[in-house]
Amino acid sequence: MPLRWRRAPPRSSxxxxxxxxxxxxxxxxxxxxNNLTFAVxxxxxxxxxxxxxxxxxTTMRMILGLDRPTAGDVRIDGKHYDRLKDPLTYIGALLEAKAWHPGRSAYNHLLCLAQSNGIPASRVREVLETVGLSGVARKKTKGFSMGMGQRLGIAAALLGDPRIVMFDEPVNGLDPEGIHWIRxxxxxxxxxxxxxxxxxxxxxxMALTADHLVVIGQGRLLADTSMADFIAQNSRSYVRIRTPQRERLLDVLQGAGITVVETGGGMLEVDGGKPERIGELAAQHQIVLHELSPQQASLEEAFMRLTAESVEYHAHADAPARQWGDGWQKGS
Structure with missing residues (x-):
């Protein structure tokens, strides 16, 4: 099922x-x-x-006025959601993919949304084509797969050609082509x-898509920064080295005041080192290098490090799985 996107100019400057x-x-x-303050x-x-x-x-629901804050404020274009005129032209959201009546067709689901928001019916056909559902537009949604449901939810979010789009887990159920398309x-x-x-x-x-990150844990703001700065601030960067002349290179680097760690398997690591400087020293002393590569943690590693103390539900790899199974068999 091909997915298309027609690039259109913003509705407003x-x-x-x-x-x-x-x-x-x-x-x-x-x-x-808990007392979140940030801007998207x-x-x-x-x-x-x-x-x-x-x-x-919960935060996304409060942005859309589906939950009322206990304290604080959230505004879209300077207004509360319930004060927006034609809200679907301001913000389109995908929170729950299956937020539709199963007895309606995809077309009629979107048509109801369009009519209630003053959006032309022609826009329904456009977004169905955009997400690749034109061929099943008249079929009842109760037979839709999870991926088709995601596409219909994305179509609803795009219906008003909004200035803001907000997606919660948009790639759920999508195949690789669909994931590439939504990205x-x-x-x-x-x-x-x-x-x-x-x-x-x-x-x-997220590492392939996002430019900026807002990270929360237990309701509190943990980070509001660029992707590059987030990884740099929450990960270890080092230079990995392989050489058949390890002892000579160790002497040279240590003589230059560079601290080297031996990690086994013939590998050497220099925390925060500059590969250019290391390469120059090796060349000056005619030392052969088989590898000289800067290393930095992935977004996942940086995220795990930052949020380690904010995880509410911990799973333990060394949990006694057999006892767990036995317990269930015994009805405990």
Whole structure:
């Protein structure tokens, strides 16, 4: 099922932002969101990250007025969501992919949304083509797969040609072609000057898509920074070296005041070292190098390091799986 995107100019030359100030949400004794303050700016893809239970979905629901804050404020283009005129032209959101009546066709689901928001019916056909659902537009959604449901949810988010798009786990159920398409779509929307805010647990996908990151843990803001700065600040960078003349290179580097760590397997590592300097020293002393490569942690490693103390649900690899199974068999 091919996925297409027709590049269109922004609806307005005026950029729209999402602005949170002291946003807080309690459910009884549970503090789900704790004094969040940040802004989601236009022209870039902002990734929204956090462990399970961190408060991401609750925050997104409050942005859309689906949950009322206990304290603080959240505004879209300077207004509360319920004060927006024609809200689908301001912000399009995918929070729950299966938020439709199973007895309706994809076309009629989108048509109802369009009619209730003053959007021309012609736009329904456009977004169905955009997400690759034209061929099943008249079929009832109760037979849709998870991936088809994601596409329909994305179509609904795009229906008003919004200045802001907000996606929660947009790649769920999509095949590799679909994942590539949604990544390209989000970058294209940001390049048009729109505001793109996306939450995902797929770190590899966020690393390819997001320019900026907002990271929360246990409802608190942990980071609000660029992708590059986030990885640099929360990871170890080093230079990895392989050489058949290890002892000679160790002497040369240590003589130059460079601390080297032997990691086994003939590998050497220099924390925070500059590969250019190491290469120059090796060349000066006619030392053969088989590898000289700068290394930096992935987004996933940096994320795990930052959020280690904010994870609410811990799984243990050394848990006694046999006893767990035995316990269930015994009915415990």
């Amino acid at each position: 005026v950029a729209c932002m999402i602005e949170l100030e002291g946003l807080t949400k309690r459910y009884g004794e549970k503090l789900a969101v 700016r236009p022209g870039i893809v902002t990734g929204f990250l956090g462990p399970n239970g961190a408060g991401k979905s 390209t779509l989000m970058k294209s929307l940001a390049a048009q000057g729109r505001t793109v805010f996306v939450s995902s647990h797929l770190m590899s996908e």
